[in-house]
Amino acid sequence: MERLTIVKVGGKVVEEKESLEQLLKSFSSIRGKKILVHGGGRAATALATRLGVETKMVEGRRITDAETLEIAVMVYAGLVNKSIVAGLQAKGCNAIGLTGADLSVIHSVKRPVKDIDYGFVGDVMGVNTSELRLLLNEEVVPVMAPITHDMKGQLLNTNADTIAAELAIAFSDIYTVNLFYCFEKKGVLLDPNDENSVIPELTYKRFKALQTEGIINEGMIPKLDNSFNAMRNGVNQILITNPEQIANARGTRLSLKDDDE
Amino acid sequence: MERLTIVKVGGKVVEEKESLEQLLKSFSSIRGKKILVHGGGRAATALATRLGVETKMVEGRRITDAETLEIAVMVYAGLVNKSIVAGLQAKGCNAIGLTGADLSVIHSVKRPVKDIDYGFVGDVMGVNTSELRLLLNEEVVPVMAPITHDMKGQLLNTNADTIAAELAIAFSDIYTVNLFYCFEKKGVLLDPNDENSVIPELTYKRFKALQTEGIINEGMIPKLDNSFNAMRNGVNQILITNPEQIANARGTRLSLKDDDE
Numbered sequence: 001m002e003r004l005t006i007v008k009v010g011g012k013v014v015e016e017k018e019s020l021e022q023l024l025k026s027f028s029s030i031r032g033k034k035i036l037v038h039g040g041g042r043a044a045t046a047l048a049t050r051l052g053v054e055t056k057m058v059e060g061r062r063i064t065d066a067e068t069l070e071i072a073v074m075v076y077a078g079l080v081n082k083s084i085v086a087g088l089q090a091k092g093c094n095a096i097g098l099t100g101a102d103l104s105v106i107h108s109v110k111r112p113v114k115d116i117d118y119g120f121v122g123d124v125m126g127v128n129t130s131e132l133r134l135l136l137n138e139e140v141v142p143v144m145a146p147i148t149h150d151m152k153g154q155l156l157n158t159n160a161d162t163i164a165a166e167l168a169i170a171f172s173d174i175y176t177v178n179l180f181y182c183f184e185k186k187g188v189l190l191d192p193n194d195e196n197s198v199i200p201e202l203t204y205k206r207f208k209a210l211q212t213e214g215i216i217n218e219g220m221i222p223k224l225d226n227s228f229n230a231m232r233n234g235v236n237q238i239l240i241t242n243p244e245q246i247a248n249a250r251g252t253r254l255s256l257k258d259d260d261e
Numbered sequence: 262m263e264r265l266t267i268v269k270v271g272g273k274v275v276e277e278k279e280s281l282e283q284l285l286k287s288f289s290s291i292r293g294k295k296i297l298v299h300g301g302g303r304a305a306t307a308l309a310t311r312l313g314v315e316t317k318m319v320e321g322r323r324i325t326d327a328e329t330l331e332i333a334v335m336v337y338a339g340l341v342n343k344s345i346v347a348g349l350q351a352k353g354c355n356a357i358g359l360t361g362a363d364l365s366v367i368h369s370v371k372r373p374v375k376d377i378d379y380g381f382v383g384d385v386m387g388v389n390t391s392e393l394r395l396l397l398n399e400e401v402v403p404v405m406a407p408i409t410h411d412m413k414g415q416l417l418n419t420n421a422d423t424i425a426a427e428l429a430i431a432f433s434d435i436y437t438v439n440l441f442y443c444f445e446k447k448g449v450l451l452d453p454n455d456e457n458s459v460i461p462e463l464t465y466k467r468f469k470a471l472q473t474e475g476i477i478n479e480g481m482i483p484k485l486d487n488s489f490n491a492m493r494n495g496v497n498q499i500l501i502t503n504p505e506q507i508a509n510a511r512g513t514r515l516s517l518k519d520d521d522e
Binding site: 047050051070073074075076077078079081082083085086087089090094095096097098099101102103104134138140147149151152153154155 | 308311331347348412413414
């Protein structure tokens with residue numbers, strides 16, 4: 001099968017000029033079909049603060065009231081998305097910025113209220129791979145903002161890691177999918193203060209042991225849970241890395257080899 | 262030749278819930294190939310005010326410093342564009358939101374400084390009709406935000422009326438182009454206080470006479486100058502109207518019949 005590379009980039013990487021430039025350079029150099037998925041939470045929080053809108057987080061997830069949704073749409077689908085698109089175009093990469101609403105590529109439902117009301121947050125229901133393939137087949141590079149829609153006119157805030165994983169799973173029937181989770185560290189670190197303590201290969205068993213020990217914590221837990229789920233659903237390869245290392249595919253490689261034990 | 266309908270909608274229309282809903286309904290019902298171009302200046306001014314960023318206008322054009330550009334990108338390419346796209350998708354219209362940077366569909370240059378430094382404002386240099394045709398041929402409906410790029414990574418603020426006119430001219434070689442300028446009035450009014458004083462047909466000569474008399478003024482002047490220029494460059498039909506009247510094609514129709522006199 002043909003290869004599809006999906007790069008998810010978040011946090012500091014897209015919001016700081018130097019690391020964004022490094023990302024654009026690395027991403028442009030990837031050959032073949034590719035999709036970039038980005039976050040932008042810090043910029044959204046910064047705009048919310050300037051506007052006097054309180055940012056509420058529960059377990060690393062943003063509570064999205066109507067005003068916070070407007071901010072998320074402006075920052076993710078506007079500022080961050082279009083800055084990346086213009087940057088990639090300048091490097092000769094024929095990028096197109098999309099939310100899930102555009103071509104209805106990602107359909108979601110507003111998360112049902114159980115213990116917590118997350119507000120205008122969308123849980124992914126489906127990926128329209130045929131519309132995205134039309135673009136990929138024309139050598140167009142989709143740049144996905146973490147906003148989806150419910151197909152009834154409502155935009156919804158959706159976690160970028162989840163979007164990347166859902167895209168990777170949906171395309172696994174058609175392509176050999178390699179997924180890169182790109183952030184500011186070289187990979188999953190054994191010691192958060194030592195950049196050189198990257199775990200080169202991480203099985204699910206080891207991940208859960210490190211989680212129990214408190215070595216892997218916070219935002220990394222849902223990211224890894226999502227990732228192992230994606231691998232079990234057909235994604236070929238998942239790497240946790242930083243922009244510099246995309247080209248040589250170094251970082252923390254996830255492995256299912258313990259799953260059978 | 263096949264028909265292409267371009268609807269430019271601005272000001273109050275896209276920013277108020279009821280008139281936006283009317284627009285989405287009217288626009289969805291247009292048959293055949295179509296493109297929507299939108300503004301959003303009032304919402305940008307409102308956000309700038311909340312952020313304490315001063316809005317400077319010269320002859321109806323926004324002076325765009327770095328901070329104002331960020332606001333324009335957030336409001337036009339983010340909030341306004343994606344709200345329209347989600348609204349159209351809910352009506353079964355397969356919309357895709359674009360700036361000039363996406364697929365590099367509109368290339369501009371930063372306006373040279375003469376008497377006035379407009380800042381990050383782009384003058385349109387070219388329309389990439391072939392990329393847009395790929396979408397139109399798949400029955401996709403482009404929704405254009407008034408942001409372009411210089412192909413070197415810089416986003417630029419560009420007048421939405423101008424974008425609509427440039428698209429209309431560029432496509433006139435390929436399609437029979439009908440251009441609708443949609444705003445909150447029924448057309449060009451002889452008496453600004455009388456909604457029923459619509460001029461049904463307006464020649465260039467009459468426009469210039471009404472301008473001299475002060476009856477046509479402010480933002481309408483560049484809009485009409487642009488429009489007559491577009492007609493002289495091959496656009497089939499131009500109508501100044503409101504969302505309700507799109508379906509029956511009523512409003513002020515521009516005419517070149519005096520041009521030969």
